[in-house]
Amino acid sequence: MELIVTDRPTGAPNKGVQLSRVSKLGGIRSWSLPALETCPGAKTDDGLDLVDVCKGCYARAGHYRFPNVKKVRAYNKLDWQRDDWVDRMVLALDADRYLRWLDSGDIYSRLLAEKIFDVVSRTPWVKHWIPTRSHKVPKIKSVLDRVNQLDNAVVRYSSDSIDGRFSSYHGSVVIADSADLPEGATLCSAYVSGRCNGCRQCWDKSVAVVAYVAHGRAMKKLVRRIKSASACGDIL
Ligand code: SF4
Numbered sequence: 001m002e003l004i005v006t007d008r009p010t011g012a013p014n015k016g017v018q019l020s021r022v023s024k025l026g027g028i029r030s031w032s033l034p035a036l037e038t039c040p041g042a043k044t045d046d047g048l049d050l051v052d053v054c055k056g057c058y059a060r061a062g063h064y065r066f067p068n069v070k071k072v073r074a075y076n077k078l079d080w081q082r083d084d085w086v087d088r089m090v091l092a093l094d095a096d097r098y099l100r101w102l103d104s105g106d107i108y109s110r111l112l113a114e115k116i117f118d119v120v121s122r123t124p125w126v127k128h129w130i131p132t133r134s135h136k137v138p139k140i141k142s143v144l145d146r147v148n149q150l151d152n153a154v155v156r157y158s159s160d161s162i163d164g165r166f167s168s169y170h171g172s173v174v175i176a177d178s179a180d181l182p183e184g185a186t187l188c189s190a191y192v193s194g195r196c197n198g199c200r201q202c203w204d205k206s207v208a209v210v211a212y213v214a215h216g217r218a219m220k221k222l223v224r225r226i227k228s229a230s231a232c233g234d235i236l
Contacts, residue, residue, distance in 0.1 A: 012230065016075075016079070016088075017031075017079070017085075017088045017089055017091075017092040018031075018072045018079070019031055020032060020069075020072060020093065020103060022100060022103055023053065023195075024190060024194060024195055024196060025100055025196050026195070026196055026197075026198065028096075028098045028099070028100055029096060029100070030098060030099070030100040030101065030102070030103035030105045031076060031099065031101055031102070032072070032073050032076065032090070032101075032102055032103045032105050033066065033073050033076055033077050033102060033104065033105025033106065033108075034070065034073040034074055034077060034104070034105050035057055035059035035060050035073075035104040035105055036054070036057065036060060037105075038077065038103060038105040038106055038107075038108040039054065039108065039133065039134075040106065040133075040136070040137050040140075041105040041106060041132070041133025041134050041135070041136040041158075041160075041212050042054040042057075042106075043139065045112055051133075051160035052160060052161055052162045052163075052222070053158070053159070053161065053162050053174050054133075054160075055159055055222050056162070056214065056216065056219030056220075056221070056222040056223070057219075058215070058216040058219065059103070059104030059105070061216060062216070064104060066150065073104060073105060076101075076105075077105075077185050080112055080115060082113075083135055084121070085115060086118045086119055086122070087107070087179065089119045089123075090119060090122045090123055093119075093123050093126050095215055096123075096126050097125065097126060097127065098126065098127050098129070098200065098203060099123075099126050099127070099128050099210055100129050100131075101116065101128060101129065101130040101131070102130065102131060102132065103113060106132055106133055106134050107130075107132055107133065107134040107140055107144070109140070110139045110140050110143060113140050113143035113144060114145070116130070116147060117143060117146055117147045117150075120147055120150050120152060120153045120158065123151055123152070124151070125152075126152060127152050127153075127154075127200075127203040128150075128152055128153040128154070128203075129145075129154050129156070129202045129203045130144075130147065130153060130154065130155045130156065130160055131157070131171075131172060131202075132144060132154045132155060132158065133156065133157075133158045133160070135157040135169070144157075154171070154172030154202065154203055154205050155171070156170075156172040156202070157169055157170050157171050157172070157190065158171070158172045158173070158174075159173040159174070161173065161174070162174045162175070162176060162214055162219070162222065162223060163175070163176060163180070164176070164180050164181070164182040164185070164211065165182075166182065166185070166209055170209060171208065171209055171210070172202075172209060172210045172211070172212065173185060173209060173210075173211050173212070174190070174211070174212050174213075174214050174219075175211045175212070175213055175214065175216075176213075176214055176223045178191065178213050181211055182209075182211065184208065184209055185208075185209040185210065185211035186201060186207050186208075186209065186210055186211065187210075187211050187213075188201075188202075188210050188211060188212045188213070190212075191212070191213035191215055198233075
C-alpha cells in the first residue's frame with residue numbers, strides 16, 4: 001500500500017486530509033484509523049475478549065506496523081475532530097469516484113458517524129464503501145443506518161465469525177475457505193491474486209453479503225486453531 005497525503009499540512013498541522021492509496025483496490029483511496037483502539041465492535045459482549053474475526057486482524061500486522069502507516073492513522077484520529085474536517089474531506093475527494101472507508105480502525109464515536117454522513121451527503125460523485133463492526137453500538141448504528149440510506153453509500157455490517165455465520169443484518173462475512181461459501185453470500189475473488197481487478201461489488205448495494213476468504217498469517221493460524229478446536233468438540 002502506498003501512502004499519499006492530500007492537502008499536505010504546511011506550517012499548520014491541522015490542515016491536512018490524509019488518505020491512503022490501496023494497491024489491492026487498484027489505487028482507490030481509503031481514510032483509516034488506528035486498529036483496535038478505535039474498534040468498539042472488536043470485543044465480545046462481556047468485553048473480556050476479542051471476537052473471532054478480530055483475533056486475526058490484518059491491520060495489526062505486516063506493513064500496518066510501519067511508523068509512517070501508524071502515523072497517518074494516529075493523525076486521522078485527531079484530525080476528524082477538527083471543525084473543518086468535513087469541508088476538507090469534501091475538497092480532498094474532488095477527483096475520486098470511489099472511497100473505501102476504514103481500511104483499518106472503525107467508527108468509534110457517534111459524532112464521527114455524523115461527520116461521515118455529512119461527507120457522504122456532500123460527495124454524491126463518490127461511491128462510499130463503509131465496512132464496520134460498530135453496528136453493535138446502538139447510538140452509532142442509528143447514524144450508520146441513515147448513511148446506508150444514501151444512494152452513494154454501502155455500509156457493510158461485518159459478522160464477527162470466521163466460519164461463515166451471518167444474519168440478514170450483516171453485509172460481509174469472513175470464511176475459512178472459498179469452498180465454504182454460505183448461501184446468500186457472494187465470494188470476493190481477491191484472495192486469488194490479492195487484487196480486485198476491477199471488481200466493485202463491495203460498493204454495490206445489490207450485493208447483499210460479500211464473503212472474504214481468511215487471509216494473512218495471523219488469520220490463517222486462527223482458522224487452523226478454530227477448525228482443530230471444533231474437530232475436538234472444543235470451543236475456542
Ligand atoms: S468483493 Fe470485489 S471489490 Fe470487494 S474486496 Fe473483493 S474483489 Fe475487491
